[in-house]
Structures are given as structure tokens and as C-alpha cells.
Amino acid sequence: MKMTAAGLEVVAPKKECQDDRCPFHGSLKVRGRLLTGKAVSAEGKGFVVVQMEYLHMVGKFNRGERRRSRVSAHLPPCIDAQEGDRVTIGECRPLSKTISFVVVEAGRGA
């Protein structure tokens, strides 16, 4: 069941936080792309690295090649994401040099 929270088709986190850079409890707006990937590193403070895998078709051979890309996303304190979790991230304003996404949903097992 999907609900709408912060203007997104995601389930709002159960916890609350004081982070201003949180789409649910702060003033951060999420607009643009919404991506789903796997959290491959949750070691950083306040952010996770999310890896997306996709199939890129190569016409000449009529086959696909697997490609992957990684983006760093801000992790608000109310969302608890661990390595290996399937996470949904939304595009937001640039929060730092390399971060312009924020985690909006995290689930166990990917």
C-alpha cells in the first residue's frame, strides 16, 4: 500500500527528526527524478551511496550490457538504511558538492 507523504508516493517514516534537510520534517523539497537502487555503503555520516543497475541495449549485437551507476544521497535521521537495503531516492537541491539526492524510503532486502 502506497501513501502520499511530502508530495511523493512513498510511506512516511515512523520516526521524526529535527533535520532541516529532511523531506518529511524539514524544509527540503524533492523534485525531479525519483530513483530506486541498492544502498552499497552506509558508512558515511548522514549519507548513503546508492547503486543502480540497468540494461543498456547495444543495437549492433542486439544484446544488452549491464551498466551501473552510483550516486550519494543524504540520509535524514528518521530513515534508517543499512547496506544492502533497497532505497528510493529523490532529487533535491544540491546539498553538497556530490549530493543532490535524498533518501525518501528504505526497505529491507533488495
Ligand SMILES: [Zn+2]
Ligand atoms: Zn525526518
